Amino acid sequence: MADVIKVADSSEMTLETVRDSLIREEDTIIFSLIERAKYPINVGAYDKTKTAIPECSDSLVEFIIKETEAAQAKCGRYENPEEHPFFPDGLPTSLVPAFNFPKILHPAAASINVNSTLWEVYFAQLLPLITVPGDDGNYASTAVSDLACLQALSRRIHYGKFVAEVKFKESPQEYEPAIRSQDRDALMKLLTFESVEERVKRRVAKKTMLFGQEVSLNDNCDEKKLKIDPAVVSRLYEEWVMPLTKLVEVEYLLRRLD
Numbered sequence: 001m002a003d004v005i006k007v008a009d010s011s012e013m014t015l016e017t018v019r020d021s022l023i024r025e026e027d028t029i030i031f032s033l034i035e036r037a038k039y040p041i042n043v044g045a046y047d048k049t050k051t052a053i054p055e056c057s058d059s060l061v062e063f064i065i066k067e068t069e070a071a072q073a074k075c076g077r078y079e080n081p082e083e084h085p086f087f088p089d090g091l092p093t094s095l096v097p098a099f100n101f102p103k104i105l106h107p108a109a110a111s112i113n114v115n116s117t118l119w120e121v122y123f124a125q126l127l128p129l130i131t132v133p134g135d136d137g138n139y140a141s142t143a144v145s146d147l148a149c150l151q152a153l154s155r156r157i158h159y160g161k162f163v164a165e166v167k168f169k170e171s172p173q174e175y176e177p178a179i180r181s182q183d184r185d186a187l188m189k190l191l192t193f194e195s196v197e198e199r200v201k202r203r204v205a206k207k208t209m210l211f212g213q214e215v216s217l218n219d220n221c222d223e224k225k226l227k228i229d230p231a232v233v234s235r236l237y238e239e240w241v242m243p244l245t246k247l248v249e250v251e252y253l254l255r256r257l258d
């Protein structure tokens with residue numbers, strides 16, 4: 001049986017353990033992208049004029065995400081420093097008893113939320129790469145799949161706060177001068193590990209190949225039947241997922257000595 005999952009406190013977090021969390025999140029992201037790719041692009045889900053819900057001027061996807069976030073906020077989802085809403089304004093407060101999440105991050109972390117950028121990138125650039133053109137009318141299921149992708153991507157990207165905290169704690173003397181001079185470029189250079197990024201790109205492509213294949217009892221994987229293209233997932237990581245994670249790391253470090 002699997003070990004009981006334990007919540008790490010700051011003294012237990014290392015660069016290795018935070019990287020392990022990013023690796024585990026890859027699975028969630030890839031499975032959610034595979035689920036979204038089951039439907040065509042379904043532009044009707046994104047068209048504000050097509051929602052037809054009384055007194056609602058949002059698209060169906062906005063409607064579903066706002067309503068879901070409100071329900072999840074009441075259940076305490078956003079009390080967890082790893083979770084960030086897409087529509088933070090006016091969210092209801094949690095109705096459930098507070099869980100004592102370990103205080104690992106600097107309090108300024110709470111002001112960092114790059115979900116509006118992720119939202120733009122996801123709908124304008126990423127979605128057309130993983131879906132085929134067409135409309136099968138499954139707008140509600142499509143929107144629910146979008147939410148799963150967005151939440152998984154958002155959790156991964158904002159985990160950059162924990163990565164940055166660990167890096168800072170491991171060598172404050174390296175980071176402090178750049179933080180004091182608010183030098184974004186220097187911070188970006190310090191926190192970048194190109195060889196790690198190369199491994200991430202190769203691993204997500206490999207996972208996409210494994211998770212997205214047709215499983216047959218007779219023969220081996222038919223690469224022509226992959227549910228999404230491994231090269232596309234590798235590209236998503238290179239162009240958006242890792243750059244946004246690094247943006248979160250820089251934003252966090254800039255405020256780390258406040």
Ligand SMILES: O=C(O)C(=O)C[C@]1(C(=O)O)C=C[C@@H](O)C=C1
Pocket residue numbers: 019022163191192193194196197200241242243245246249
């Ligand atoms: O592993 C790290 O050190 C991270 O900061 C995470 C990450 C990533 O997004 O995967 C980002 C920056 C590094 O260049 C390498 C990888």
